[in-house]
Amino acid sequence: DVKVTQSSRYLVKRTGEKVFLECVQDMDHENMFWYRQDPGLGLRLIYFSYDVKMKEKGDIPEGYSVSREKKERFSLILESASTNQTSMYLCASSYTVPLLEQYFGPGTRLTVT
Amino acid sequence: QKEVEQDPGPLSVPEGAIVSLNCTYSNSAFQYFMWYRQYSRKGPELLMYTYSSGNKEDGRFTAQVDKSSKYISLFIRDSQPSDSATYLCAMSDYTGGFKTIFGAGTRLFVKA
Numbered sequence: 606d607v608k609v610t611q612s613s614r615y616l617v618k619r620t621g622e623k624v625f626l627e628c629v630q631d632m633d634h635e636n637m638f639w640y641r642q643d644p645g646l647g648l649r650l651i652y653f654s655y656d657v658k659m660k661e662k663g664d665i666p667e668g669y670s671v672s673r674e675k676k677e678r679f680s681l682i683l684e685s686a687s688t689n690q691t692s693m694y695l696c697a698s699s700y701t702v703p704l705l706e707q708y709f710g711p712g713t714r715l716t717v718t
Numbered sequence: 719q720k721e722v723e724q725d726p727g728p729l730s731v732p733e734g735a736i737v738s739l740n741c742t743y744s745n746s747a748f749q750y751f752m753w754y755r756q757y758s759r760k761g762p763e764l765l766m767y768t769y770s771s772g773n774k775e776d777g778r779f780t781a782q783v784d785k786s787s788k789y790i791s792l793f794i795r796d797s798q799p800s801d802s803a804t805y806l807c808a809m810s811d812y813t814g815g816f817k818t819i820f821g822a823g824t825r826l827f828v829k830a
Contacts, residue, residue, distance in 0.1 A: 609761070640820075644726075644822075645726060645822050646822060647722075647724070647806065647820045647821055647822035647823060648762075648806070648808075648820035649820075650817060650818075653817075663817070664817075695761055695762075697761070705750055705752065705764075705767055705810070706752075706764045706767070707762075707764070707818065708763075709761030709762050709763065710761050711759070711760055711761050712759075712760075712761055
C-alpha cells in the first residue's frame, strides 16, 4: 500500500512565525504536490515537484515556498504565517505515467492565530 | 467562473437509495475525469476515473461523462452508511502538464 505521511495532524502557530510542513512518501513516486483545502473552494494547488530539486508553482504559491532535497520528501514552508493561511494542507504523490491517481496524506490542519 | 463547479450539499439519503453526484466544467480540453472520496479526517482517495466520454462501472459505482454538455456524474446504487463521505470530482487535460483541477466536493450522508 502506498503511504503518504505528514508530520503533524494539527498545528497552531502565531502570525509571523515560519512554519514547516513535512511530507514523506514510500512508493518512489516522481511527483509530489501540496494543496490547501478550504470549504467551498476545494483543493487548490500550491506547488508541485516532478523531480528532486525541481519545483513548479501551482495556482496559489504566494506566501509559500517548497523544498525537495530527497525523492521521498517534500516540504512546504510558510515564510511568515498569516491568519489567511489557516487551512487544511494536503500532500500528495503520484507516478508520472500514468499521471492520474494522486495518493494523499491525511492532511495537516493549520491554525494561525 | 470556476473551471469546475460542484454542489457542496450536504446531500442526505436513506440507505439503499440511488445517489447522483454531479459536476460541470468549462474547459473543453479536459480529457480525464476522476472521482475521489474523502472520509472525515482523511485525505482523498481515487474512486474511479474515465477517459473522454462514456460510462464506466465498478460495482455499485458508475461514472458518466458527457463532454458535449461538459457534465460528469457519479451514481451510487444501493447506497450504504459506509458511503457517507465527501466526493470530489477532478479533471485533467494531461497535455504534459501536472495539474488536476478539483471540484469543491459534495458532502453525502447515507442514513441507516
